[in-house]
Amino acid sequence: MIPKRLSIAMVTALLAACASLPVYNAPFADMDQNGDGVVEWHEFKTHFPEADPKVFLEADRNKNGEITPDEWQSFVDQ
Numbered sequence: 001m002i003p004k005r006l007s008i009a010m011v012t013a014l015l016a017a018c019a020s021l022p023v024y025n026a027p028f029a030d031m032d033q034n035g036d037g038v039v040e041w042h043e044f045k046t047h048f049p050e051a052d053p054k055v056f057l058e059a060d061r062n063k064n065g066e067i068t069p070d071e072w073q074s075f076v077d078q
């Protein structure tokens with residue numbers, strides 16, 4: 001059981017974090033600038049200049065340095 005005070009603090013921190021983040025819900029094709037079917041870090045960064053590398057790493061589920069449409073969908077839907 002999480003103490004009530006702690007859970008409220010956690011929710012507040014989470015909301016604050018969400019509010020300060022760019023919205024990562026771009027259509028995959030918009031990010032894949034060279035049309036090779038995957039989004040690499042430089043493409044991601046071009047589309048989201050404020051992007052944190054951690055976000056890219058999180059979206060890159062299998063950590064191969066590229067985001068596939070499936071990985072992106074899974075990231076956006078989470």
Ligand SMILES: [Ca+2]
Nearest residue numbers: 032034036038
């Ligand atoms: Ca690409």
Ligand SMILES: [Ca+2]
Nearest residue numbers: 060062064066
């Ligand atoms: Ca990947």
